[in-house]
Amino acid sequence: MKGKVLAFPLTVLGMLAIFSLGVTLSQDQQNFRFHIGRLILDFGDYGSANVSIDDYGLGYVLFNEYSLDSGQISFSLPFGQGKGMFSISAFVDGWEASEGFASIDAFMKTIFQFVFNAPENIPPDTSLPNSVGFILFLEGWANAWGHGPLPSDYPGYASASGNFTTELISASAYINAFFPNPPYLPFDVYDHDPEQGGYKRGATIKTVDITSGQGEYVVKFSGSASTMNFNAMSVGTAYARTGVVVLSGVDPLGIPEVGDNEFVWSEGEPPWLWIPALARVVTGFTPENHTMQWLAEKIDWNVSPSLPSTGLYVRMYPNGSENTFIFPRNRFEDANYEEPRFRYFLIFDMPEFLPATIGGGFGKRQLIMTFNGQPVHAANIEIFFPATATNHPFLFGDEGSGNPPDEGDYFVFGRPLWAAKSPNWFYYYWIVAYWGRTDIRLAVNVPGGWYEPGKPYVYVGNDAYLTYQMRLFHIENRSDVLGIIKPLITFVDILTIKGIHNFIYVVEHELAHKRHYETGIYPADPSVDSDGDGLNDYWEEGHFLDPNSHDTTDAYNRFGDTTPGDLQCIADIEAYGKLLQKKELWREDWADTGLQKGSPPPPDKFPWEYSSTNKNYSKYNDLLIEIP
């Protein structure tokens, strides 16, 4: 009997601990600051309570991990330490046949702070994220319990209640029990809202404005617990907690313009695109398995504007296999604890080749997380094509012709011997910059680019998508021996270009050669070309080049180039003029080696850079854009 008697208080204390889960929290200051890409998410808890204890025996009131005396108390867990848990409990131990009363009226707010870790050096026309969408969820329960009569000659009495209210859910439990005089054995009276072992749950979509760089969302809890007994024991408890689910599979506040959230179609045939989508459950507690399941069933994804696909879509759960959950390990006891998350793989696949056009499958998109079919948050992403792969479609169905953009010529001993499929960069750059131009052909295995006099087309070499330093010129005036001002073409600046700009430069440089040949600037008779640079002496004189020097500007042949410099100079001048007209096409450069990919240089060095200033503008405002 005595053992049984001793067991009672231990049982009660154990139940008290269970009912008010929060009290078992370690006193160690936990750091719940979550870094999710550019999003930093913090919790802060702020609570206050009015407590009343009329204690003839042993009375306890707990508010989270705080044991209270009568009066008013308050506490705060600043950002980085909040947990989002509201736990109140009132208990009077009537074991000593005493009577007692304990009650608490409590209020708590949990503040979720969303901070945008914005990058520096943002390219022009970049729209920064101005809000974060997330799923707010709350769960909790209320419990009232009484036990009596305790061993004495008197009947017992107990009443207990617990309740809480939040914006999404509320719960309340109440008992009022009379325990007859012994010889009745002691018995228990319960009320639990909802049924014992269950939770009340609610979830909704919220959005926080972060235009200023950060924003907050406040979850309010209010509740009370009370107990009063005589020759009995009783506990009133209410427990609620909150957390959020955020899109984390890509950076939710990612800025693709600086290299975040970029994805590249695969290189093979058929090609596929893989976007890992994660929904991360961010809590200050270890979430229950059933809560995870309850949330997971409501989460879904889509990409907008849509991407072409045969419809593959793979969904996986935290343990890596479908339809089974592994309960997250305990965050307070397990050093290897990982935030619970819902893992998805969005796989887009094409039946044979990449989408035919830039707009069809590349460029800016949004990955959207939905909850119950409604959008929660849209993360900006960018989709690229693999530049050097050859898995683009055949645009004109003329396989074997070597025609652009589908194919190029493979050269053996300086002659085009067979047609080979062009790399993706040539295909898409041609579509963007030179649609319909069949006079622009690709040399599959020769770098650079060239024009062969008399031919109806120009060749673009196999490296015309990489980085290049092109020469720029202006006119400088010098007096001649008679004092007459003589304008002279002078090499003054270098422009570093890459991606589609290099492609445009190569094409325009070679098309300039073609034009010069077709308009007769290149003389057929070598005797009128003293310096052997391919230009007529009189023409050179009239256009401010030296007819006695093959490389007037000294900008070419000293770098190993074997084409006379003056010939290159006039082609470069015209190519620069044409390139300026097409400068904005960098916006359509979705090659994974191109101008939209990765982290670009600072905005004042983008999309190209002049060596005279190391910026995207030249020191010279009179650079030649056509032959003077």
Place this chain on the structure above:
Amino acid sequence: MKQKLLWIIGGIAVIVIIIDRLDIGPYRPRFPITRTGVPYPYMTVEEENLFAEIRDIGLQRDLSRIDKVRNALLENHPAILIAASLTLGRLGATEAIDDLHALQARLASGSDVQPFIALALARIEAERDYPNVTDGSQLQRKVKRFLQAARVSVSQIHKGASWYADQLKARRYGWAPFEVQVLRQVVEIVADAYQRGMKDAFKIVGLNFSLDHVAQLKVRLAQMSKEQRISWLVDILSKKQVARMEEDYLMQALADEGEAASKAIITKLKEMKANRDKYHYVGFMLLFRTLTCIDDPDAIPVIQSFANEPAWLGYYAEQALKIMREGRRTVRAVDY
């Protein structure tokens, strides 16, 4: 029917092989005649100086700096890769054979650099097998070994050189074909033997060096003393009235004489300034540009003294000064 077709194809193949072995028919280059088109990218100061230094290492046969040359094979600029390949060939750098093969694999098959890698590999083989030629028969064997390794015949060289000479006459510039580059390397091999006292070296190898203007220049200069070379080159450049691609090789030959050449040019420029009317501005320009190949600070004030001259003369002086003030050393002919 099928069998007949096979016989015809087989017959044609045999004829092609025979023609190839006997070297009958028109000129067929071992490598495609590299096309010219988009200019090689402009170089940074560091790249241009590396380019010049790598050439120096080869000319000076300076094995102590071989790592710098091997590292240069990792660069991207074609001219630097060509210079590094030629230098490794000149050094007979057997340890760099794998590096050269790696470069061969890295570059497109149609790259301008490919013939120079093949040239370097052939030269390395010849230098490895015959490091010190002491007599005529050894020299002949070394040249033969080089031609075998380069997989070109004497006849192909002569055809290639004639073809190239015709191209130049018609002002169709571009890289000299592989066979001509081989000829220029043979001149270097023979010139080495000549320097060792084998006075009939140029006669015993049985190649017509006069078919290529660069080979011819190299032969001529090899038979002069340093002073003679400098004096002749300064004189000939100063008298030029037009600068074609051929003059680039004269500038390079003079620049390769180093500081002594610079001093001679400075002296000549002072004399030319005093007798301004006797010289065309092109002569000045060629000497200015030669000075940009040599790191000689004494040259700057001399060129500066021409900066205010009218029209092209002042223009070219300013141009050379800009290069020198940027701390650049130029190369005028990488394949010289």
